[in-house]
Amino acid sequence: MTDTIFALATAPGRSAVAVVRVSGPATLSTVKALCGSAPSPRLAALRTLRHEGVALDEALVLRFEGPASYTGEDSAEFHVHGGRAVVESLLSALSDLGLRLAEPGEFTRRAFENGKLDLAQAEGVADLIDAETEAQRRQALGQLGGALSQRYDRWRDLLVQSQAMLEAAVDFPDEDLPEAVAERARPALRTLKAELDLALADVARGRRVRDGFRIALIGAPNAGKSTLLNGLTEREAAIVTDTPGTTRDVIEVPLVLGGYKVLLADTAGIRDTSDAIEAEGVRRARAWAEDADLRLWVVDGFHVKHRVELEDAVRPGDWLVLNKVDIAQTLTLDEAERWARGEGLEVVRLSARSASALDDLRSRLAAAVADALSGADFPAATCLRHAERLREAQSYLARALSDAGLEVELAAEDVRLAARALEKITGRVDPEDVLGRVFSTFCIGK
Numbered sequence: 220m221t222d223t224i225f226a227l228a229t230a231p232g233r234s235a236v237a238v239v240r241v242s243g244p245a246t247l248s249t250v251k252a253l254c255g256s257a258p259s260p261r262l263a264a265l266r267t268l269r270h271e272g273v274a275l276d277e278a279l280v281l282r283f284e285g286p287a288s289y290t291g292e293d294s295a296e297f298h299v300h301g302g303r304a305v306v307e308s309l310l311s312a313l314s315d316l317g318l319r320l321a322e323p324g325e326f327t328r329r330a331f332e333n334g335k336l337d338l339a340q341a342e343g344v345a346d347l348i349d350a351e352t353e354a355q356r357r358q359a360l361g362q363l364g365g366a367l368s369q370r371y372d373r374w375r376d377l378l379v380q381s382q383a384m385l386e387a388a389v390d391f392p393d394e395d396l397p398e399a400v401a402e403r404a405r406p407a408l409r410t411l412k413a414e415l416d417l418a419l420a421d422v423a424r425g426r427r428v429r430d431g432f433r434i435a436l437i438g439a440p441n442a443g444k445s446t447l448l449n450g451l452t453e454r455e456a457a458i459v460t461d462t463p464g465t466t467r468d469v470i471e472v473p474l475v476l477g478g479y480k481v482l483l484a485d486t487a488g489i490r491d492t493s494d495a496i497e498a499e500g501v502r503r504a505r506a507w508a509e510d511a512d513l514r515l516w517v518v519d520g521f522h523v524k525h526r527v528e529l530e531d532a533v534r535p536g537d538w539l540v541l542n543k544v545d546i547a548q549t550l551t552l553d554e555a556e557r558w559a560r561g562e563g564l565e566v567v568r569l570s571a572r573s574a575s576a577l578d579d580l581r582s583r584l585a586a587a588v589a590d591a592l593s594g595a596d597f598p599a600a601t602c603l604r605h606a607e608r609l610r611e612a613q614s615y616l617a618r619a620l621s622d623a624g625l626e627v628e629l630a631a632e633d634v635r636l637a638a639r640a641l642e643k644i645t646g647r648v649d650p651e652d653v654l655g656r657v658f659s660t661f662c663i664g665k
């Protein structure tokens with residue numbers, strides 16, 4: 220029999236109200252034991268909670284009868300005063316009554332197991348709780364609402380239909396040439412393959428929304444990268460000095476731009492060095508910059524002598540930040556800007572010490588991030604787990620398409636495997652360890 224579980228669902232610590240949740244078969248008897256009598260389902264009732272003759276608190280009590288509850292089981296919520304002692308006394312009373320403290324994500328896991336939501340939606344719940352930006356919130360809510368799952372399910376249904384067609388072609392070869400029947404399954408599979416290709420191309424966008432758009436500040440020592448990073452984030456994250464080579468590693472600072480999460484990194488000055496530790500810093504800086512979504516080359520506008528190094532390294536779409544305009548010569552800046560535009564770079568002239576220039580740069584960056592991450596109107600797959608399974612489905616489908624004209628049986632098997640890959644995303648089929656991994660990322664009480 221299933222245990223009845225309990226947990227504090229709100230953040231621990233002192234607060235106006237704290238919510239303690241209970242779910243499982245012993246819910247009703249637990250509510251009766253604490254309240255004397257159980258309130259009607261779905262009606263909030265004010266009750267004095269008592270345990271062993273001692274009053275614990277005046278609480279608002281809500282009871283749900285399964286399957287019409289979050290977990291699909293009988294469950295209840297106690298809204299108590301949010302003092303530590305109150306919460307402690309209720310939790311220990313529940314433990315005395317034979318209930319067990321929930322594991323992380325166990326309420327949602329039960330909801331999943333009772334068919335209240337699928338695995339992709341459950342991940343949406345976790346993402347919504349973790350959401351810090353407007354874009355993360357929208358994305359997680361879409362996923363929780365099932366928009367993503369509906370798309371996966373639709374694809375899976377199409378695959379199952381095509382599989383049936385292909386198998387029919389094998390089983391009744393007399394009626395028609397199997398190849399000719401199989402040929403009829405092809406257009407649908409081709410359309411599906413195109414949709415999968417698009418979704419995979421969009422995975423990077425979804426992940427950037429969730430994990431952060433990466434902007435690298437690159438440039439020679441003393442160009443002003445640390446000053447710029449501290450200015451943009453309004454924090455003292457990076458050390459600013461006039462000794463070249465102070466930033467020894469990659470300093471990554473999260474910030475929100477235009478409603479999107481951004482990771483801004485100050486990389487160790489990219490240069491040749493004989494110092495081993497510094498060389499490692501340079502290596503990491505290169506790797507971070509290589510992987511960044513946007514690269515800002517910061518140059519000391521006073522002596523733009525590092526242009527030679529830049530010439531091999533810049534890529535169209537990178538930005539050139541001509542810093543220290545307060546002390547630089549206009550002619551030098553004009554010349555650098557002309558060169559940069561010829562290379563396909565965006566150019567920003569500023570002084571990293573000027574607050575208004577930093578505001579302007581922040582808005583330009585926000586627009587660039589929004590441009591890169593908004594767009595496609597369907598929800599993007601957000602995590603690696605989805606991307607891996609989508610890739611798997613894509614490759615089976617590609618093989619099925621190349622086989623379909625030749626070996627109908629093989630094609631049918633590939634289509635079946637593609638459908639199975641998609642089923643794994645929504646958790647229709649999946650081994651225990653995957654479920655364990657997904658739910659262990661939750662907090663207790665969810």
Ligand code: GDP
Pocket residue numbers: 438439440441442443444445446447458459460461463464465466488542543544545546569570571572573
């Ligand atoms: P990093 O090595 O690229 O991180 O460079 P820092 O941010 O440490 O800056 C190197 C030096 O340049 C420091 O002394 C900064 O105060 C100075 N600096 C940075 N930005 C400006 C600027 O816009 N104007 C002037 N005049 N000095 C700046």
